[in-house]
Amino acid sequence: MSDTTQAFFEGLAKRGYEPLLHSVTGTIRWDIEDAGNWYVIVDKGSVTVSRDTAGADCVAACNREDFERMAVGKQNPVTLFMQGKMKFAGNPGLAQMFQRLFPDESLSGAKQG
Amino acid sequence: MGEKTTVSVLEGNNFVVSDLRGDIDASPTEALGLFAWDTRFLSRWLLTVDGLRPNVLSTDDLDYFSVRFFLVPGTGTIYVDADQSIIRKREIGNGFHEDLTILNHKDKAVDLKVRIEAAADFADLFEVKDKLTKKGEFYHRIESDGLVLGYRREKFVHETLITASAKADIDEHGLSFAVHIEPHGQWTTSLDVVIRLGWFAGNPQETKNMQWDQRATSNVKRSLEKLSKEVPRLSCEWPSLQVTYTRSLVDLAALRFYPLTLSGQAIPAAGLPWFMTIFGRDSMITSYQALPFASELAIASLEALAQRQGTRIDDFRDEEPGKIMHEVRFGEMTAFEERPHSPYYGACDVTPFFLILLDEVERWTGNAELVRQLELEARAALTWIDKYGDRNGDGYVEYSRRNKETGLENQCWKDSWNSILFADGTNSRLPRATCEIQGYVYDAKRRCARLARTFWNDPALAERLEKEAAELKRRFNQDYWLEDREFFALAIDGDGRKVDSLTSNIGHLLWSGIVDEDKAEAVVRHLMGPRLYSGWGVRTMAEGEGGYNPIGYHVGTVWPHDNSFIAMGLRRYGYREEAARVAMHMLEAATYFRGRLPEAFAGYRRDLTEFPVEYPTACSPQAWASGAPLLLLRAILGLEPIGENLLVDPAIPIELGQLELLDIPGRWGRIDAFGRGRVDTSATGDRMQPGTV
Numbered sequence: 067m068s069d070t071t072q073a074f075f076e077g078l079a080k081r082g083y084e085p086l087l088h089s090v091t092g093t094i095r096w097d098i099e100d101a102g103n104w105y106v107i108v109d110k111g112s113v114t115v116s117r118d119t120a121g122a123d124c125v126a127a128c129n130r131e132d133f134e135r136m137a138v139g140k141q142n143p144v145t146l147f148m149q150g151k152m153k154f155a156g157n158p159g160l161a162q163m164f165q166r167l168f169p170d171e172s173l174s175g176a177k178q179g
Numbered sequence: 180m181g182e183k184t185t186v187s188v189l190e191g192n193n194f195v196v197s198d199l200r201g202d203i204d205a206s207p208t209e210a211l212g213l214f215a216w217d218t219r220f221l222s223r224w225l226l227t228v229d230g231l232r233p234n235v236l237s238t239d240d241l242d243y244f245s246v247r248f249f250l251v252p253g254t255g256t257i258y259v260d261a262d263q264s265i266i267r268k269r270e271i272g273n274g275f276h277e278d279l280t281i282l283n284h285k286d287k288a289v290d291l292k293v294r295i296e297a298a299a300d301f302a303d304l305f306e307v308k309d310k311l312t313k314k315g316e317f318y319h320r321i322e323s324d325g326l327v328l329g330y331r332r333e334k335f336v337h338e339t340l341i342t343a344s345a346k347a348d349i350d351e352h353g354l355s356f357a358v359h360i361e362p363h364g365q366w367t368t369s370l371d372v373v374i375r376l377g378w379f380a381g382n383p384q385e386t387k388n389m390q391w392d393q394r395a396t397s398n399v400k401r402s403l404e405k406l407s408k409e410v411p412r413l414s415c416e417w418p419s420l421q422v423t424y425t426r427s428l429v430d431l432a433a434l435r436f437y438p439l440t441l442s443g444q445a446i447p448a449a450g451l452p453w454f455m456t457i458f459g460r461d462s463m464i465t466s467y468q469a470l471p472f473a474s475e476l477a478i479a480s481l482e483a484l485a486q487r488q489g490t491r492i493d494d495f496r497d498e499e500p501g502k503i504m505h506e507v508r509f510g511e512m513t514a515f516e517e518r519p520h521s522p523y524y525g526a527c528d529v530t531p532f533f534l535i536l537l538d539e540v541e542r543w544t545g546n547a548e549l550v551r552q553l554e555l556e557a558r559a560a561l562t563w564i565d566k567y568g569d570r571n572g573d574g575y576v577e578y579s580r581r582n583k584e585t586g587l588e589n590q591c592w593k594d595s596w597n598s599i600l601f602a603d604g605t606n607s608r609l610p611r612a613t614c615e616i617q618g619y620v621y622d623a624k625r626r627c628a629r630l631a632r633t634f635w636n637d638p639a640l641a642e643r644l645e646k647e648a649a650e651l652k653r654r655f656n657q658d659y660w661l662e663d664r665e666f667f668a669l670a671i672d673g674d675g676r677k678v679d680s681l682t683s684n685i686g687h688l689l690w691s692g693i694v695d696e697d698k699a700e701a702v703v704r705h706l707m708g709p710r711l712y713s714g715w716g717v718r719t720m721a722e723g724e725g726g727y728n729p730i731g732y733h734v735g736t737v738w739p740h741d742n743s744f745i746a747m748g749l750r751r752y753g754y755r756e757e758a759a760r761v762a763m764h765m766l767e768a769a770t771y772f773r774g775r776l777p778e779a780f781a782g783y784r785r786d787l788t789e790f791p792v793e794y795p796t797a798c799s800p801q802a803w804a805s806g807a808p809l810l811l812l813r814a815i816l817g818l819e820p821i822g823e824n825l826l827v828d829p830a831i832p833i834e835l836g837q838l839e840l841l842d843i844p845g846r847w848g849r850i851d852a853f854g855r856g857r858v859d860t861s862a863t864g865d866r867m868q869p870g871t872v
Binding site for chain 2: 085086088089139142144145147148149150151153154157158159161162163166169
C-alpha cells in the first residue's frame with residue numbers, strides 16, 4: 067500500500083537530475099497522512115530525497131490515497147489543491163513546479179471529453 | 180452607451196460590484212457581489228435605516244480601489260429634505276473594508292435602526308453565467324466578533340467573515356445597530372468583509388502568510404504612483420492623446436493580476452471584472468504592447484506561463500507537452516473538474532507567441548538571464564510546434580480540440596465558434612490552420628534562431644530553425660495565397676480547403692514578416708481598402724464577405740488590439756503613412772470613450788455613424804484594448820531596438836503636432852523619442868508606395 071508512495075520518492079531520488087526543474091532551488095516537505103514526511107531537496111534540477119531534513123521552503127499535506135493517485139498520474143495536483151484536499155504553506159511557486167515530477171503519460175485519455 | 184447602474188472596486192482578482200447606493204442584491208440577471216478567486220463571497224449586502232433603503236445623492240469612484248457613496252435615508256415617498264446624510268466609503272482589500280458614517284443635521288438627537296443584510300451564495304463565476312445549482316452545503320456561524328457565512332463541498336471550504344467596529348446585534352442574516360446620534364453629531368462604524376479560503380495549511384482559514392493578503396489599498400496606490408514615475412512621459416500638442424495615454428496606464432495598473440506562484444510580480448489580466456486571471460494570449464499580447472513602457476509585465480508573464488507550461492497529454496485540458504496555457508480559473512467547478520480551467524490549454528497561437536515575446540523582451544531589456552533561465556521551456560515550446568502543433572505533418576500548425584465537450588472550437592484569437600468562415604458564409608472544418616498562426620511560427624523560429632546562437636550556444640539549432648522558417652515562408656506564400664483575389668486565405672481547413680474570406684488576419688502576417696515583399700502591396704491595399712477599412716480601423720472581416728456582420732464578434736467588428744498589430748505590420752513593410760492613418764483613426768476613436776478604447780466596436784462605416792459604436796462586451800477595460808494605444812505610439816514613433824540602441828523613426832499624423840515620449844527605458848538606459856506630425860492621414864489609400872513620407 068504505502069509502496070506506491072515509497073516507490074514514487076525512491077524513483078525521484080534515482081532520477082538525480084530532473085531537467086524540468088532546472089531553474090528550481092528549494093526544499094518541499096510532503097506530509098502524507100499515514101505515510102509520514104518526505105523532503106525533496108531540489109538544487110537547480112538536482113533532486114535528493116530525505117526523510118529527516120530540517121526546514122522546508124514549502125510544505126504540502128494530503129492523505130495517502132490522494133497522494134498515491136497523484137503518484138500514478140490519476141489525480142491532477144492542481145485540482146486536488148483547489149478541492150481543499152491538499153494544503154500548502156510557504157512558497158507556492160515551488161509547489162507549482164513540483165507537479166512536473168508527477169507522471170506525464172498516465173493522464174493521457176483519462177478524461178475523454 | 181447606457182446609463183451606468185453599477186460601481187466596481189477591485190484589486191487583482193478581488194472585486195466588488197454594487198449598485199449606485201453601494202448595495203449588493205445579486206440576481207441571475209445582475210451579476211453583483213464581492214468576488215474573489217472566481218467565486219462570489221457576498222451576494223447580498225443591503226443597508227437599511229429604520230427599515231428603508233437609502234436614496235443615492237452621488238457616487239464617487241475616481242479610482243479603482245475605493246469608492247464613496249453619498250446617500251440620504253429613504254423616505255418611502257417622494258424626495259424631501261433629509262435630516263441625515265449617510266456616507267459609505269468602501270476600499271477593496273482581502274474582501275473589503277467599509278466605513279459607514281451617518282451625520283445628523285438636526286439640532287436634536289436622533290435614534291435610528293441601522294441594519295446590514297448579508298448573504299453569500301459562493302457561486303462560481305461559471306455558475307453566475309450559466310445559472311447552475313450548488314452541490315455542497317451552506318452554513319453560518321456567529322462568532323464573538325462577527326458573522327461567518329460558509330460553504331462546504333467535501334473538503335472544499337470557503338467562508339466570508341463579517342465584523343463591525345461598533346456594537347452590533349448579529350444574526351444569521353446580518354448585523355443590526357441601535358444608533359443614537361447627538362444634535363449635529365455623527366455615528367460611524369467600520370465593517371470588514373474578509374474572505375477565507377480553505378486552501379492553505381496550518382489554520383486552513385488563514386491566508387496571512389500569502390502575499391496577496393496585504394492591505395490592498397495602499398498597495399494599489401503605491402504601485403500606481405510608482406508606475407507613473409517609471410513609465411515614459413508623454414507630451415503631445417493634441418491633448419486627447421495625453422488623456423488616452425494616462426487612461427491606458429491607469430487601466431493597465433488596475434488590470435494587474437498577482438499569480439500566487441510569482442513572488443509579488445504582476446502580469447496583465449485580460450479584462451475587468453470577469454477576466455481577472457491569467458490568460459496566455461491576453462497577458463502576452465498586452466505585455467508585448469506595453470514593452471516600451473513597463474517591461475516587467477512581459478517578464479512576469481513569461482515566468483508565470485513557463486511555470487504552467489504543459490508537460491503531459493491531457494484531453495480534458497487540451498494539454499500537450501510544451502504547450503502554453505490559455506486560461507486558469509479557481510472556482511468550484513474548475514476544482515471539481517466540471518470545467519477544464521486548471522489550467523486549460525485550448526489556444527494554438529500562444530506557444531509561438533511565447534517565443535516571440537521572449538526574444539522581444541531581450542531585445543528591449545537586454546535580460547539575457549531570462550533567456551537562459553527559460554531555455555528549456557523555449558525548447559519545449561519549439562518541440563510542441565513541430566510535434567503537436569503540426570497535427571497532420573503538413574508543415575503548418577493547426578488546431579482541433581481534444582476536449583469535445585467543454586473545450587474551445589476555435590483556438591486562435593478569434594475564438595468564437597463561427598469566426599473562420601468561407602467567403603460564402605459557410606463554416607470551415609477542423610482542424611484549422613489559421614494564417615496568422617503560421618506567421619507567428621515563422622517569426623518565433625527566426626527569433627529563436629537568434630536566441631540559440633547568442634545565448635544557448637547552439638548554432639546547429641539556429642541553423643535548423645532558420646532553414647525551417649525560410650521553407651515555411653516559401654510554402655506559405657504559395658499555399659495560402661489566393662491568386663485571383665490577391666490576399667492570403669484566412670486558414671486552411673480540415674479538408675485542405677483555403678478559407679477564402681478577406682479578414683484582418685492578413686495584417687498579422689505583415690507583423691510577423693512572413694509575407695513576400697512582392698505580395699505586401701496587395702495586402703496593404705486590402706487592409707486600407709473600403710471593404711476592410713471602416714474609417715476607424717480594420718474590420719475583423721471585410722464587408723461583402725458571406726459571414727460579414729458589422730456587429731458580429733469576430734466577423735466584422737473593429738478591434739483596437741488587432742489594429743495595433745496591423746499598424747506595426749504596416750511599419751515593418753515600410754507603409755509608414757498607412758500605419759499613421761490606422762493609429763490616428765484609432766486614437767480618434769478613443770476620444771469618444773474618454774480615452775478608454777473598448778474591446779471592440781461595430782464595423783459600420785465611419786461616415787454612416789460618425790462616432791464609433793461600442794460592441795457590448797462584458798468587460799471594460801479590456802487589457803489588450805488598453806494596450807493598443809501604447810503599441811500605436813510605438814508604431815508612429817517607429818521605435819525599434821537595434822543592438823544596444825533604440826532606433827527612432829517617426830511617421831506621425833499631422834493632427835498630433837509635436838509628439839514627445841521621454842525617458843523610454845531599455846537596455847540603453849533611457850532615451851527620448853520625438854517627432855513632428857507630417858503625415859496627412861485624411862489621404863485615401865491612392866498612394867501606396869512604401870517608405871516615403
